[in-house]
Amino acid sequence: MMRNLLTLRQISRCTLSTTARRQVQNKVPEKQKMFQEDNGIPVHLKGGVGDALLYRFTMALTVLGTGYVVYELASAALPKKK
Amino acid sequence: MARQAHAYHMVDPSPWPLTGAVAALLMTSGLAVWFHFNSTVLMTMGLALLLLTMYQWWRDIIREGTFQGHHTPPVQKGLRYGMILFITSEVFFFLGFFWAFYHSSLAPTPELGGCWPPTGIIPLDPFEVPLLNTAVLLASGVTVTWAHHSIMERERKQTIQALTLTILLGFYFTALQAMEYYEAPFTIADGVYGSTFFVATGFHGLHVIIGSTFLAVCLLRQIQYHFTSEHHFGFEAAAWYWHFVDVVWLFLYVSIYWWGS
Numbered sequence: 001m002m003r004n005l006l007t008l009r010q011i012s013r014c015t016l017s018t019t020a021r022r023q024v025q026n027k028v029p030e031k032q033k034m035f036q037e038d039n040g041i042p043v044h045l046k047g048g049v050g051d052a053l054l055y056r057f058t059m060a061l062t063v064l065g066t067g068y069v070v071y072e073l074a075s076a077a078l079p080k081k082k
Numbered sequence: 083m084a085r086q087a088h089a090y091h092m093v094d095p096s097p098w099p100l101t102g103a104v105a106a107l108l109m110t111s112g113l114a115v116w117f118h119f120n121s122t123v124l125m126t127m128g129l130a131l132l133l134l135t136m137y138q139w140w141r142d143i144i145r146e147g148t149f150q151g152h153h154t155p156p157v158q159k160g161l162r163y164g165m166i167l168f169i170t171s172e173v174f175f176f177l178g179f180f181w182a183f184y185h186s187s188l189a190p191t192p193e194l195g196g197c198w199p200p201t202g203i204i205p206l207d208p209f210e211v212p213l214l215n216t217a218v219l220l221a222s223g224v225t226v227t228w229a230h231h232s233i234m235e236r237e238r239k240q241t242i243q244a245l246t247l248t249i250l251l252g253f254y255f256t257a258l259q260a261m262e263y264y265e266a267p268f269t270i271a272d273g274v275y276g277s278t279f280f281v282a283t284g285f286h287g288l289h290v291i292i293g294s295t296f297l298a299v300c301l302l303r304q305i306q307y308h309f310t311s312e313h314h315f316g317f318e319a320a321a322w323y324w325h326f327v328d329v330v331w332l333f334l335y336v337s338i339y340w341w342g343s
Contacts, residue, residue, distance in 0.1 A: 024305050024306065024307075026306075026307040027306065027307075028148065028149070028306070028307050028308065031145075031148075031149045032148075032149045032150075032151075034149070035145050035149035035150050036149070036150055036151075042094035042095060042096070043093075043094045043096075043142050043145050043146055043150070044094070044096055044097065044098070044138060044142050046145070047145070054134070054138065055097065055138070057134075058097075058101055058131065058134045058135070058138065059097065059101070061101075061127060061130065061131050061134070062100065062101045062104045062131060064127075065104055065107075065108045065124070065127045065128065065131060066104055066107070066108075068108075068123075068124060068127070069107060069108060069111050069124065072111065072115055072119075072124060073111060076115075076118070076119075
């Protein structure tokens with residue numbers, strides 16, 4: 001009887017979270033374990049393969065961009081032959 | 083493994099300061115290349131690099147604080163000082179534009195007709211959409227405070243609701259302001275009135291978008307259980323920034339919209 005009353009109380013408090021189809025699970029403890037592992041990997045790569053790919057793409061853009069700027073500035077500074 | 087004998091954070095070597103600096107180089111020279119040689123490639127590369135840098139740098143800070151526990155009380159104090167100093171610098175940024183506005187409006191030149199608003203300018207009615215915008219931002223200040231109290235009281239659901247409402251109010255402000263910009267009877271090219279109006283309100287609008295984005299990131303983090311009732315500095319920083327944006331609007335409203343009409 002008490003259990004039914006308690007369940008009824010929970011249902012009557014039905015709001016946003018209980019109507020959501022799936023609850024978001026708390027993954028923080030897993031992440032904490034992964035990022036605190038003593039493997040010498042710096043934090044910007046410690047999340048896995050995805051980190052490395054994104055880093056490489058970013059660095060490629062950095063190097064290419066620097067090269068392109070030097071080229072553009074050099075060509076803008078040098079007189080163009082007509 | 084050796085343990086440090088102090089509470090401070092010795093960060094891992096990071097590539098993001100370099101990529102950020104190169105992004106700044108690419109954006110500035112890209113701007114010049116766009117103006118002189120009609121090509122937006124360099125500027126776009128700079129923007130892409132900026133976004134990548136911001137995403138990865140802030141992702142790493144979240145990892146260092148929430149997952150690695152590096153944000154001890156003294157470290158958090160440093161982060162607080164940092165945010166306060168940054169907001170202070172933004173205050174000075176806006177002060178410049180207010181100076182420009184008052185310089186031109188307190189002593190209007192003969193070229194403007196010796197009056198403010200200048201001859202021919204039809205200002206926006208301060209008691210229509212601008213007043214609504216004021217109410218929207220003030221309400222969002224209330225909802226962000228509600229969210230903060232909910233975090234401290236471990237009310238997960240209420241935090242999410244209040245934070246969502248704050249963000250929606252921010253979007254509503256931006257939408258209303260965009261509509262006002264479209265419908266305005268004057269443009270940025272309409273003398274010093276147009277310049278001061280659109281530059282001051284334009285930069286403010288940009289800050290509303292930045293603030294809304296910051297709050298949205300906090301919402302995602304709140305959903306993922308990053309914040310505790312005692313430790314949620316990311317959210318506090320976002321809330322401070324949001325209140326700053328609100329206060330700037332109040333000054334804009336009183337000076338440019340109300341007094342300036």
